[in-house]
Amino acid sequence: MPASAIEEAAEQHAGSLLEMRSCRRLAAALVLVAPLLAALGQWTDVDLVLADWLYSRASACFPWRDAWLTATFGHEILKAGLALLAACFVALAIADALRPQAPLDRPLARLRLRVIACSAVLVPLATSLLKQASSAHCPWDLARYGGNEPYVRLFEALPAGILPGHCMPAGHASSALWLVSLVVWWLPGPGRGAWRAACLALAPGLVLGWMQQMRDAHFLTHTLWSAWIACAIVLALVMLLQPSGGTVRRAPAGTRCRAR
Known part of the structure; x- marks a missing residue:
């Protein structure tokens, strides 16, 4: 049996989705991306450029603000469907914790379900809590687009007398961004497949x-x-x-392991 296959089988037998080395690499990548995102908002005008492009100065409004596609389908119907899907994962995880389900009798299957269920709760919750701590205003509140509030960048303080806008990060998008947790169904496995799955899972959000x-x-x-x-x-x-x-237990040469 090839060594790579033995390692993969041993990892599944240990009930691990990612070995610690891979976790550290992904964590380091996220740490590196954070200052890039901060710089994007602090030292570029990409936010304003895109908002200006979507804003109609002739009618002094955003044409898509009350459109059925964005206001009804995107903001209400899709959000309700995603909330229902999240509730199903959470309910299944709770039911399995109280009374283990036969289809989830393998360690990896149960682990995947718990990661997805926890993500369905924690991603929207964490985003909502961070919004409450933010000072950023939504575009429609800005004087630039017909509102009354000033545009303030990420690391800038609000002018005296201006109340926080509580608009960052995007809460509505988080109702779908928890779907990135579905990548666990491709773990452990070839990295290319997992990356493709992660990109597809991020797309709805x-x-x-x-x-x-x-x-x-x-x-x-x-x-x-x-x-x-x-x-x-x-x-x-x-x-x-x-x-x-996520520590992988290596199987002795010549042995075969199977997830249970």
Whole structure:
């Protein structure tokens, strides 16, 4: 049996989705991306450029703000469907914890379900709590787009007498960004497949974030920060919930292991 196959089988037998070395690499990547996102909002005008492009100065409004696609389908129907899907994962995880389900009798299957269920709760919750601590205003509140509030960058203080806007990160996008946790169904496995799955799983959240940008409810960096938070939470859950921190037990040469 090839050595790589033995290692993969041993990892599955240990009930681990990612070995600790891979977890550390992903954590380091997230740490490196954070200052890039901060710089994007602090030292570029990408948020304003995109918002200006979507804003109609002729009618002094954002044409997509009350459109059915963005306001009804994107903000209400899709969000309700995603909330229902999240509730199903949470309910299944609770039911399995109280009375283990036969289809989840293998360690990896149960671990995957718990990561997804916890992500479905923690990603929107963490995003909502961080919003309450932020001073950023939504575009539609800014004087630049017909509101009354000043535009303040990430590391700038609010002018005296201006109340916090509580608009960053993007809360609506987080209702779909927890779907990135579905990548665990491709772990452990070839890295290329897992990366493709992660990108596809992030897509719904990014689309919802873009719809909110079309409505003047958020800036691009608001959505990107929400995506970063979702990825960080999913990685943290994998590291915390898998046994032994993801340490792979190597199988002796010539042995075969199978996940149970």
